[in-house]
């Protein structure tokens with residue numbers, strides 16, 4: 051069966067500044083630049099973000115390649131640590147202004163809609179060392195200065211803006227599960243950081259509207275990795291575990307961004323556990339009044355949970371994990387290289403959840419993708435990666451997305467992670483996700499089989515079951 055998508059559907063791909071540009075000409079180091087300086091072997095094969103796919107120098111050729119595979123929209127981010135000269139004052143680095151102006155113009159010249167995200171895990175590290183980073187409301191205000199500069203400089207041409215990418219990953223990686231620098235385990239700080247990230251998003255949205263960009267065809271939202279939670283059984287203890295996981299991992303950001311309120315049940319639990327964030331009435335008013343226009347959803351794998359082995363009340367320092375344990379579904383389909391379950395139906399569940407519980411807000415799949423190691427093993431003699439596994443993966447996800455759209459969910463696009471193989475946090479170049487391969491030694495970029503296939507899909511605006 052053929053499944054057709056709307057003629058204006060966004061067919062695109064996503065990357066971020068720090069993962070594609072390289073460190074060239076940056077005045078400030080971000081959290082990962084710094085971490086790589088002090089602990090290079092924390093990164094796969096000791097490869098850091100210094101060059102990555104060299105977008106800073108090769109953006110014209112890269113954008114031409116993106117156009118050649120039919121992308122009509124591409125998301126990247128503006129690096130705070132590149133654009134801003136004095137972080138406290140929010141003054142500009144003119145080289146960076148010129149660079150981002152050129153990049154945006156080049157996208158537009160190639161009929162690719164530029165979608166801009168402001169923060170993708172890349173806090174300037176000195177703000178962490180001086181103020182505790184997102185733990186501090188002073189840093190929230192510095193981020194708003196950066197956001198305002200971006201809106202003023204590029205808002206005439208960029209119409210779709212996002213405040214953060216996957217903010218829960220900052221909370222988890224930096225403050226709970228030790229997978230990103232500074233690798234703390236501190237539930238109380240984690241909760242404050244989650245609050246501050248939500249506050250920063252609402253404050254940036256307020257600036258966007260006070261500059262009148264919403265009146266000029268502009269929209270602003272947030273990008274969340276909405277990993278749907280599935281309980282291991284229908285027993286009440288497993289259902290309760292799943293409810294908490296959903297509250298903490300998804301609704302902490304989604305409800306706040308879309309409805310302007312933190313989920314009452316989560317607030318009640320955090321208050322009872324004595325870890326609730328510090329907030330003021332005026333901040334909560336800003337959050338209430340500055341909800342998103344649009345939502346980006348990153349989806350890779352489901353989250354399956356069961357009741358924890360230890361009772362929530364009987365453990366030491368507070369961590370959200372005390373309320374649930376991970377559950378591995380027997381017989382699950384896996385992307386073994388990445389260690390993630392493959393479950394395309396979740397995209398349909400996400401579509402219905404947004405339709406039913408979030409006023410059917412306009413949204414798009416802002417990331418989905420399949421990371422594969424040693425992809426050169428799948429390269430044919432002409433250098434083209436024969437990534438049929440990626441084609442199948444995308445197609446299956448699009449089928450479920452299409453079902454959701456047919457049933458009325460307001461989804462307007464699909465972006466794959468990523469256009470050109472790029473560097474990733476910690477995993478560096480281990481997992482390749484691109485429609486275009488990048489040899490990190492020679493910087494030779496070659497369209498993969500999936501890139502040619504994706505081009506056809508964008509032309510036909512159609513997939514097949």
Ligand code: BG6
Pocket residue numbers: 066069215216275348388417421467473474475477478481
């Ligand atoms: C997403 C992030 O969650 O996962 C991207 O937004 C990241 O920035 C992608 O690169 C893939 O991550 P990894 O670790 O599999 O390379």
